[in-house]
Amino acid sequence: MRKSTLCLAVTGALSALFLAMLIHARAQERTAASRRQPSAELVKQLGLTDLCLFTEARYTRHPAMADRHAAFQDHPMALDHFPSGALLAPPAFPSPHAPLPPAVPEHP
Amino acid sequence: MRPSLQRYRNILDFALSSLLRRKGRNLALISVYTLVVFVIASLVFFVQALKREAHELLAQAPDMVVQRMVAGRHDPVPLAQVEAIRSIRGVDEVQARLWGYYYDPVFGGNLTVLATEDAALAPDAIWIGQGVARSMRVKEGDLIPLRGYDGQSTLFSIQKVLPESSELVSSDLVLMAPKDVRALFHFPEGLATDLAIQAGNPRELPTIAAKIVELFPDSRPILKSEILRTYEAVFDWRGGLMVVVLGSAVLSFIIFAWDKATGLSAEERKEIGVLKSLGWESSDVLLLKFWEGTVISVTAFLTGVLLAYAHVFFFSASLFEHALKGWSVLFPRFRLIPALDGYQLTVLFFLTVLPYTAATLVPSWRAATVDPDAAMRS
Numbered sequence: 001m002r003k004s005t006l007c008l009a010v011t012g013a014l015s016a017l018f019l020a021m022l023i024h025a026r027a028q029e030r031t032a033a034s035r036r037q038p039s040a041e042l043v044k045q046l047g048l049t050d051l052c053l054f055t056e057a058r059y060t061r062h063p064a065m066a067d068r069h070a071a072f073q074d075h076p077m078a079l080d081h082f083p084s085g086a087l088l089a090p091p092a093f094p095s096p097h098a099p100l101p102p103a104v105p106e107h108p
Numbered sequence: 109m110r111p112s113l114q115r116y117r118n119i120l121d122f123a124l125s126s127l128l129r130r131k132g133r134n135l136a137l138i139s140v141y142t143l144v145v146f147v148i149a150s151l152v153f154f155v156q157a158l159k160r161e162a163h164e165l166l167a168q169a170p171d172m173v174v175q176r177m178v179a180g181r182h183d184p185v186p187l188a189q190v191e192a193i194r195s196i197r198g199v200d201e202v203q204a205r206l207w208g209y210y211y212d213p214v215f216g217g218n219l220t221v222l223a224t225e226d227a228a229l230a231p232d233a234i235w236i237g238q239g240v241a242r243s244m245r246v247k248e249g250d251l252i253p254l255r256g257y258d259g260q261s262t263l264f265s266i267q268k269v270l271p272e273s274s275e276l277v278s279s280d281l282v283l284m285a286p287k288d289v290r291a292l293f294h295f296p297e298g299l300a301t302d303l304a305i306q307a308g309n310p311r312e313l314p315t316i317a318a319k320i321v322e323l324f325p326d327s328r329p330i331l332k333s334e335i336l337r338t339y340e341a342v343f344d345w346r347g348g349l350m351v352v353v354l355g356s357a358v359l360s361f362i363i364f365a366w367d368k369a370t371g372l373s374a375e376e377r378k379e380i381g382v383l384k385s386l387g388w389e390s391s392d393v394l395l396l397k398f399w400e401g402t403v404i405s406v407t408a409f410l411t412g413v414l415l416a417y418a419h420v421f422f423f424s425a426s427l428f429e430h431a432l433k434g435w436s437v438l439f440p441r442f443r444l445i446p447a448l449d450g451y452q453l454t455v456l457f458f459l460t461v462l463p464y465t466a467a468t469l470v471p472s473w474r475a476a477t478v479d480p481d482a483a484m485r486s
Contacts, residue, residue, distance in 0.1 A: 038271045041168075050277075055279075058209060
């Protein structure tokens with residue numbers, strides 16, 4: 001067999017697998033809503049605000065609820081000592097006394 | 109077969125023979141290349157899927173959470189604020205959330221204890237997340253002691269372990285009745301951890317937040333959009349996880365491509381010289397090098413992406429587990445739902461395949477344009 005035939009066959013097989021991967025991903029996305037249902041129900045029922053990804057520190061467990069100086073919460077010079085702090089940036093939203101975004105007029 | 113097609117196949121045959129002559133070197137090259145694509149693709153798939161999960165799941169989160177700040181720290185909110193906030197126009201519902209953290213000294217993990225008024229919860233019973241059950245090695249019907257504020261342990265029976273499919277949000281949760289949370293933490297009556305607010309019209313949220321701050325200047329409203337934005341920022345390509353892994357992978361790829369681009373080996377130059385003296389045109393030599401580059405880069409790209417897909421969506425991104433785990437004892441196990449993005453796959457292709465192919469063509473072009481006699485003597 002010619003080397004090019006073998007090479008084209010291998011590339012064709014890899015391309016077919018690549019296509020199968022795209023089809024698998026699309027099929028999984030179709031059932032995603034039902035698979036997310038138990039989590040979505042818990043979030044709604046319990047009023048959860050964060051994903052449970054890093055449980056080692058308060059501000060990594062609930063980054064959306066942490067404040068801007070979360071990494072320095074123990075005292076002003078306290079550097080972050082949890083490894084997740086390297087992966088998880090502090091929240092970017094404003095402090096409690098920063099001006100809020102412009103208000104939208106209420107409906108009558 | 110058409111002659112032009114036959115010509116391409118002949119050159120491809122020659123390119124493959126040329127690659128096989130340096131089998132060891134090229135196999136090492138494909139392995140490194142595949143590894144780089146695998147790391148970058150794994151990260152892109154993982155981050156994209158987590159972003160999608162955060163977006164879909166947290167869409168159900170409260171429209172706004174109101175915290176009280178004392179000396180720059182969160183402090184319990186007086187329940188008296190509930191009625192005042194409920195009377196603001198546009199507010200549909202105000203729910204006082206009672207929750208806190210519990211450090212278990214036995215297995216060394218942090219749990220999130222949350223009060224629920226679910227009628228299905230039996231007295232003195234708790235519901236726990238899969239992560240808690242796994243770490244404590246307990247199951248439904250078992251009893252677990254939780255150490256209260258006064259050092260006294262209270263036994264709770266496990267009525268339910270929350271479903272595995274909800275682990276991404278519930279792994280470390282311990283749900284118990286409000287009176288048990290108050291008793292465990294000595295949480296004073298009349299206070300809650302924070303307030304969850306639902307508004308009828310999300311466009312009114314900034315106005316509601318402004319009114320809350322006006323009423324209670326020490327409060328800190330966090331809008332749902334800010335919660336979602338936090339997760340966008342966490343998994344943003346510019347920060348955190350992405351920079352740590354992507355930086356090292358891209359850097360290694362640059363070194364790798366640079367090594368290729370800096371020139372051909374003496375043997376390769378000689379080979380080009382021989383081919384040219386046999387009558388090969390410069391365009392034929394370039395086509396040969398193009399095929400060599402394409403065979404390596406397309407094989408590495410497809411293999412790397414397929415391995416990354418299997419790693420993230422079939423093996424739960426187990427290689428990233430240690431990076432994510434940090435010092436946490438309790439780590440959620442979850443199967444992500446693929447969220448493939450054509451744009452990202454295209455960017456990945458152009459970021460990995462094109463620079464490599466270009467890096468092989470430039471020195472080949474330089475070698476192909478020199479005199480064959482000089483190339484053979486060099």
